[in-house]
Amino acid sequence: SYELTQPPSxxxxxxxxxxxxxxGDKLGDxxxxxxxxxxxxxxxxxxxxxxxRPSGIPERFSGSKSGNTATLTISGTQAMDEAxxxxxxxxxxxxxxxxxxxxxxx
Amino acid sequence: xxxxxxxxxGLVQPGxxxxxxxxxxxxxxxxxxxxxxxxAPGKGLEWVANINYDASEKYFVDSVKGRFIISRDNAxxxxxxxxxSLRAEDTAVYFCARGIKWRGHFYLDYWGQGTLVxxxx
Numbered sequence: 121s122y123e124l125t126q127p128p129s130x131x132x133x134x135x136x137x138x139x140x141x142x143x144g145d146k147l148g149d150x151x152x153x154x155x156x157x158x159x160x161x162x163x164x165x166x167x168x169x170x171x172x173r174p175s176g177i178p179e180r181f182s183g184s185k186s187g188n189t190a191t192l193t194i195s196g197t198q199a200m201d202e203a204x205x206x207x208x209x210x211x212x213x214x215x216x217x218x219x220x221x222x223x224x225x226x
Numbered sequence: 227x228x229x230x231x232x233x234x235x236g237l238v239q240p241g242x243x244x245x246x247x248x249x250x251x252x253x254x255x256x257x258x259x260x261x262x263x264x265x266a267p268g269k270g271l272e273w274v275a276n277i278n279y280d281a282s283e284k285y286f287v288d289s290v291k292g293r294f295i296i297s298r299d300n301a302x303x304x305x306x307x308x309x310x311s312l313r314a315e316d317t318a319v320y321f322c323a324r325g326i327k328w329r330g331h332f333y334l335d336y337w338g339q340g341t342l343v344x345x346x347x
Contacts (some may be wrong), residue, residue: 121288151331155271162321162337163263163271169331206271210332213285215261215273 122146122211124218131224138194140221142207145188150209152190154183157220158203166205167192199225228252228336230322235341242312242345248305248322248338256280256300259325261334262307264318264343272318275307276325276332290316312345319343 124144132138142152151170155163165174167183170190180195194201202225207218234246248260262274275296276285284296295308305322319342323334 151333153331153333155334157271162339163334164337165333165335168326168333168335169328174335204270208271208333210327210330213276213283214287215263215276215332215334217263217271217273220270 122209122214122216124207124209124216126205126207126218126221128219129222129224131226132194132197134199134225135196138197138201138223138225140192140194140205140207140223142190142192142218143188144209144216144218146211147185147188147190147209150211152183152185153208154190154192155206155208156201156203157206163206194223197223197225201225228324230324230336230338232320232322232338232341235320235343237344237346238312239347240313240345243308243310244312244343246307246309246320246322246341246343248307250303250305250322250324253324255298255303259327259332260298260305261323261325262296262305263321263323263334263337264316265321265340266315266318269318274320277305278327309343312343314345317343317345 154167157163229251319340322338324336
């Protein structure tokens with residue numbers, strides 16, 4: 121089965137740049153998207169089609185992809201960005217989520 | 227404004243059944259794929275099922291195939307998940323989400339608040 125691999129945790133200092141990676145064997149042939157989930161809340165889409173940002177998502181959130189690895193980058197990270205982040209792709213009519221990355225802003 | 231409201235969660239015994247509903251508003255329901263995604267306590271997101279615009283295509287994660295049924299009522303802007311033969315490992319918050327399918331990409335742009343399903347004796 122298709123798997124997406126994320127680091128369990130990433131730490132960043134306020135104002136610095138955070139990068140969260142997502143790797144998968146077929147990711148180079150599929151688009152990736154990213155969700156932010158804060159404790160007790162529903163997930164929110166922050167990046168889709170590898171690099172696009174939905175309306176209302178701050179410009180400090182950006183996405184990129186190289187080969188089979190997609191990256192979510194948060195520039196000028198703020199305390200409010202502390203959350204779990206999940207990548208997601210679609211393969212042969214099934215939706216696949218990465219295991220999630222807990223971003224800590226300290 | 228898009229709104230998705232899930233109902234129907236609760237406590238059920240192993241082997242039992244439960245039907246979740248998702249009421250949609252703020253968009254033309256029949257124009258969109260819809261999905262169910264679940265999250266076990268303290269765990270990550272797990273996709274459960276997808277249904278296309280007119281219910282002619284339905285897809286499930288392997289662990290629920292043959293036990294769960296996804297359906298929709300476009301006249302009433304509603305999505306359903308019939309869950310049968312429930313197991314302890316089905317315990318999770320179940321989210322309803324709106325899907326966008328485009329050129330080999332599928333993503334979920336709006337999510338409901340979720341409804342908790344607990345399978346326990």
